[in-house]
């Protein structure tokens with residue numbers, strides 16, 4: 787089996803992770819009208835589904851998600867085999883970021899389990915035109931689904947508390963000058979994404995949103 791250089795693993799894992807964060811931001815922004823402007827949401831869903839480039843985007847997204855999963859797993863196993871635990875310890879005495887780093891495999895598994903359920907609920911089959919919001923509501927009215935969506939939102943937020951800074955470090959973009967900005971930016975992004983998906987899940991599950 788060909789050996790992948792550890793720098794390539796780090797860089798691949800970082801770039802694929804950051805691209806997935808970009809998808810999550812766009813996904814959350816696309817979902818906000820489901821709560822605030824249902825008609826806008828249905829028109830957005832219809833034009834998205836009719837877009838000729840959507841299948842390409844979906845293939846790209848699947849490839850990036852698989853790459854992130856495989857490269858990160860291989861990187862973690864390679865580090866463990868080499869006895870390298872340095873990155874598991876907090877150098878900045880930031881216990882939450884350190885816990886987020888140690889629990890990244892658990893966060894990844896929760897996200898993967900969520901995705902398998904989520905895609906079967908809302909992507910295969912795709913809701914009929916004009917019925918996207920009703921489909922989301924029907925899914926989130928089930929308490930088990932709502933709990934899974936909430937857990938995934940928290941897992942993603944927790945993962946990003948560590949992941950954004952780690953990705954910048956892997957790409958060599960973290961310097962003493964920008965480290966505080968990147969760290970705080972990562973925390974803000976983690977809070978906005980986790981909070982946003984959590985609020986959406988709760989609002990749909992509790993009410994007649």
Ligand code: HEM
Pocket residue numbers: 810813817831844897901904905908909912913918922935938939942983984986987
């Ligand atoms: C409250 C939380 C969420 C809601 C209500 C929601 C809703 C939806 C809906 C309605 C679709 C179908 C879009 C379509 O018809 O093409 C979808 C697709 C998808 N969602 Fe979510 N989502 C949520 C959270 C997430 C999270 C946290 C992730 C990632 C971990 C995620 C990943 C995906 C993916 C990968 C697709 C398929 C995209 C495509 O193939 O076009 N979703 N989601």
